[in-house]
Amino acid sequence: MDAEFSSVQRRARIHAALGDPARLAIVDTLTLGDASPGEIARALQLPTNLVAHHVNVLDDAGLLERGRSEGDRRRTYLRLRPDVLASLVPPPLRDVSRVVFVCTHNSARSQLAAALWSHRAAGIPAASAGTHPAARVNPRAVAVARRHGLVINATGTAHVADVVTEADLVVAVCDNAHEDLTDGVRPRLHWSVPAPEDTDAAFEAIFADLAARIDRLAPALHPAAAQRAGADHD
Template sequence: MNTEQEAELARRVEVHAALADPTRLRVVDLLGAGDAASSELSARLGTPSNLLAHHLKILEAAGVIRRRRSEGDGRRSYWRLVPDVAAAGAEPGIVAVPHLRTPARLVFVCTANTARSHLAAALWRQASRVPADSAGTHPAERIDRRAVAAARRHHLDLPDVRPQRVEDLAPALTEDDLVVTVCDRAHEELGDAAQLHWSVPDPVAAGGAAAFDRAHDEIAGRVRVLAGGLQ
């Protein structure tokens, strides 16, 4: 066995060891469809924060999860599953994709409703027959032109509509809707009203076509996972 093969074997052992604990495996399963802060994971698992921190440290060291500082509350970080855990050394099927009840509608929410939420809704319409809408907590006057250009590059049907407030959705939000925040600030404003969170960096703040393409690609991957997990 050469040095490269030995390193890969050691990598696989590390990942499997990290997953060989019920709490850590539950953390990974919870992060299968969306991101979460440590406090949110602690509440969902009923695990004390100090014990959870220990488990998160092991998963992070093994490359199974990673964290990203919130663009809203800078004191908070969001944990996410590495996009392909199997590539990190785990065998396919070890991580369970959560199965969610099929909602009447998906509502993607960001702050201004100018880019990420519209891209997410457009991508969802390509992937599923479940209706999708988008809204903002503080909508701007119009969709960002760079988001429209990104949609064209990726052959997405993105209607040029006026951004709208979550409260102004028609029909109004009900318990049959699944709210997915694609913006840290929106997630922190909506709290428990958002069932899933995707911590996607703001392409408007970054600027440039590359930032919008990265946002598209990240959202597209998350849409595929969520569409596959709906019952």
């Protein structure tokens, strides 16, 4: 917990350093190449003393490195540290063996999320379930999946009690499921994806919403050690 809090404090310090428009402009200037403080001052049309102040703030936050010119040792060049910017991303969730998407009826949102995950996120399997599962998957969910090259079993609904284990990362993809899962199973993540209206356009919209969320989540998950070992032997 102390390590996590220390990481949050460090990220907060970096965010604070980036919270000034001039400092953010300096970081943008250094994203693709190095520059001297004088060059930055000219590029951004800022006084050199103000650039020096902002550079010191960015340096104190660990965002920059300074190096002497090989041609003129009096000149200093600034280099951005991409690894520090990368540290602004929240820490990954480790040892995830499976992701289970849950909604109320397991007939649309959770089914689409599991199909999308299986298609886009290699290395960690996915499943879906419902708190009050319907007998069949919504035909519009099957259709929108098919339009995007995915396959959903129209009769493959299930109850959370028959699917979820303690080792799963549970993602509630609707508010009702999130609020229902208070006993035994508690979702570690909640996506407030609204129930779609009964139109193709509405189902396309939730498909796009779920796809964008999955693309953000997948890089933040690290598979369990056994899965990593299995992948190494493939």
